[in-house]
Amino acid sequence: MKNKRIYHKTDSQIADEQRIIDETCKNPQHFEKLYDKYYEAIYRFVFKRLEEKQDAYDVTAQVFLKALQNLPRYKHMGLPFSSWLFRIAKSEVYQFLRDNNKIRVIDIESTQLNDLQEETGYEEREMLLQCLEQILPELSNNELLLLEMRYFEKKSFKEVSEILNVSENNAKVKMHRIIEKLKIKLDNIQKSL
Amino acid sequence: MKIKIQLDRTQPTIDEINEGKNFSALIHNFNPQSTPFYKSKLFMAASFMIIISLVYITYYSLSGTNQNTAVEQKNEKISDKDGNVNLNNNLSTDIVDEKNAFINKTSPNNNKAPNNKTISEKKYTNEIQNDIGKNITNNNYLKLNNSVYAHINGKINGKIDYNNLAKQPYIKVSTDSLSIVSFKISYVLKNSLQHKQVSGYIIPPAIIEELKHVINEDKLTLSEITATTPSGKKINLQDLNFILTGTYKNSNETGVLEDELFEK
Numbered sequence: 001m002k003n004k005r006i007y008h009k010t011d012s013q014i015a016d017e018q019r020i021i022d023e024t025c026k027n028p029q030h031f032e033k034l035y036d037k038y039y040e041a042i043y044r045f046v047f048k049r050l051e052e053k054q055d056a057y058d059v060t061a062q063v064f065l066k067a068l069q070n071l072p073r074y075k076h077m078g079l080p081f082s083s084w085l086f087r088i089a090k091s092e093v094y095q096f097l098r099d100n101n102k103i104r105v106i107d108i109e110s111t112q113l114n115d116l117q118e119e120t121g122y123e124e125r126e127m128l129l130q131c132l133e134q135i136l137p138e139l140s141n142n143e144l145l146l147l148e149m150r151y152f153e154k155k156s157f158k159e160v161s162e163i164l165n166v167s168e169n170n171a172k173v174k175m176h177r178i179i180e181k182l183k184i185k186l187d188n189i190q191k192s193l
Numbered sequence: 194m195k196i197k198i199q200l201d202r203t204q205p206t207i208d209e210i211n212e213g214k215n216f217s218a219l220i221h222n223f224n225p226q227s228t229p230f231y232k233s234k235l236f237m238a239a240s241f242m243i244i245i246s247l248v249y250i251t252y253y254s255l256s257g258t259n260q261n262t263a264v265e266q267k268n269e270k271i272s273d274k275d276g277n278v279n280l281n282n283n284l285s286t287d288i289v290d291e292k293n294a295f296i297n298k299t300s301p302n303n304n305k306a307p308n309n310k311t312i313s314e315k316k317y318t319n320e321i322q323n324d325i326g327k328n329i330t331n332n333n334y335l336k337l338n339n340s341v342y343a344h345i346n347g348k349i350n351g352k353i354d355y356n357n358l359a360k361q362p363y364i365k366v367s368t369d370s371l372s373i374v375s376f377k378i379s380y381v382l383k384n385s386l387q388h389k390q391v392s393g394y395i396i397p398p399a400i401i402e403e404l405k406h407v408i409n410e411d412k413l414t415l416s417e418i419t420a421t422t423p424s425g426k427k428i429n430l431q432d433l434n435f436i437l438t439g440t441y442k443n444s445n446e447t448g449v450l451e452d453e454l455f456e457k
Contacts, residue, residue, distance in 0.1 A: 028220055028223055031216075031220075032216050035214075035216050039210070039211075039214050040207070040210050043205070043210050044205075044210070047204075047205060053205060056213075060213060061213065061215070061222075065219055065222055065223060068223050097194060098194075103196070104194050104197070105196075105197050105198075105202075106196060106199065107199050107202050108198060108199070108200050108201075109200075109201055110200060132198060133198055136196050136198070137196045144196075
C-alpha cells in the first residue's frame with residue numbers, strides 16, 4: 001500500500017499545525033487533530049521495525065504520549081511537525097528494542113529493491129539480499145534508518161535528513177558511502193562464489 | 194542488536210492500524226494529575242531550593258572556619274623569637290595598627306633589629322590587592338621562612354638565611370594562609386655572572402652551597418611559585434616576580450649593608 005504523502009506541506013498548512021500545537025498547549029484535547037492525522041504514518045514507521053503488531057501499537061501510543069508531554073517544549077524551526085514525531089518514533093523504537101531485547105526488523109518489499117539493484121548494478125536479487133543480510137548489522141542505527149527510509153520507504157532526502165537531524169547533503173554523502181560499502185561487499189560475495 | 198530482514202511482509206490494513214488508536218486512553222495517561230509527585234514542578238523547585246541551601250550552608254560554614262582561623266591568628270604573637278615579624282594575619286583593624294607600628298620600627302631610618310635580621314618594610318603598602326591577594330585575604334606579606342618575607346606584589350624584603358634553608362630541604366613554609374609547594378629560583382651571582390635556574394620543591398644541596406656565597410648585589414628571583422591554601426586549593430603565583438635580594442653574611446668591615454634589604 002502506498003503511504004499517503006503527508007510530509008511536504010505548504011506554509012499555510014504548517015502554520016495551521018502550529019496553531020493546533022499552541023491550542024494543545026492550553027488544552028490537550030486539541031491534540032486529537034494531530035493524532036488522527038499522523039497516527040497511521042507513525043504506526044507504519046514503527047511496525048516496519050518491529051516483529052509484533054502488538055508491540056507496534058504500544059510503541060506508537062508511547063510516541064504520541066511523549067509528543068503530548070513534550071509539546072510545550074516543541075519549537076517550530078520551519079520543519080513539519082511530522083519530522084519531530086518521526087524523531088520521537090525513532091528513539092522510542094530503539095528504546096523498546098533495547099529494553100525488551102527484541103529483534104530489529106528490516107521490512108523490505110521486493111518491488112522496492114529495484115532502485116537498490118540499479119544503484120549497485122547487481123541484478124540478482126538473491127545475491128543482493130544475501131549481501132544486505134551481511135552488511136545491515138554492520139551499519140549504525142542512523143545509517144540503517146537512512147537506507148531503509150530512502151530505499152525501502154521511498155522518502156525524499158529532505159524528509160530523511162529532517163528526521164535524522166542532519167543536512168540534506170550529509171544524508172546524501174552518507175547514503176553514497178553505504179552504497180559503496182554495499183558494492184564492495186557484493187564484489188566480495190561474487191568472488192567467493 | 195539482532196537484525197532480521199523480512200521480505201514482502203503483510204502490511205497491516207487501515208482497520209488493523211485503527212485497532213490500536215485510542216485518543217481517550219492517551220489523554221487519560223497524559224492527565225497531569227496522574228503525574229507522580231517526584232516528577233512535578235513543585236518537587237523540582239523544592240529540590241532546587243534545598244540544593245541551593247545546602248551549597249550556601251556549606252560555603253558559609255567553610256568561610257566561618259577561615260574566619261575562626263583569622264581570629265586565632267589575631268591572638269598570635271606577631272613577632273617570633275628571632276625578632277622577625279609575621280605579617281600574614283588577616284588585616285583586621287588592630288592588626289593593621291600593629292603592622293604599621295612594625296613598619297615604623299623597621300623603616301630604613303631605623304632598620305636595625307636584634308640579631309641583624311631586620312626586615313625593611315619601606316615598600317609595605319596596602320596597595321596590592323591582586324588576584325593572589327584575594328585568595329590569601331589581605332596578606333600583603335607572605336612568609337617564606339623565618340627571615341624572608343615575600344611582598345605579595347612580587348618583591349621580597351627580607352634577609353635570606355640560607356643556612357636555615359639548608360636545614361629545610363623543602364621550601365614549604367606554611368603561613369596561616371598559604372603553603373608554597375613548588376617554586377623556581379633564578380639567580381645570577383655577581384662573581385660568576387652565570388644565570389642559573391632551579392625548579393622543583395627541593396633545593397639541591399650543591400645549589401644551597403652556592404647560595405651560601407650570595408653577596409649583596411646578587412639577585413635571586415623566586416618565581417613560578419605554586420602554593421596551596423589550607424583548603425587545598427592550588428594557586429599559581431607565576432605571574433609574580435618575587436625578587437629575593439639581600440645579604441647573606443654580616444660583613445660590617447667591608448661595608449656591605451648588613452641589615453638593609455634591597456629592593457629590585
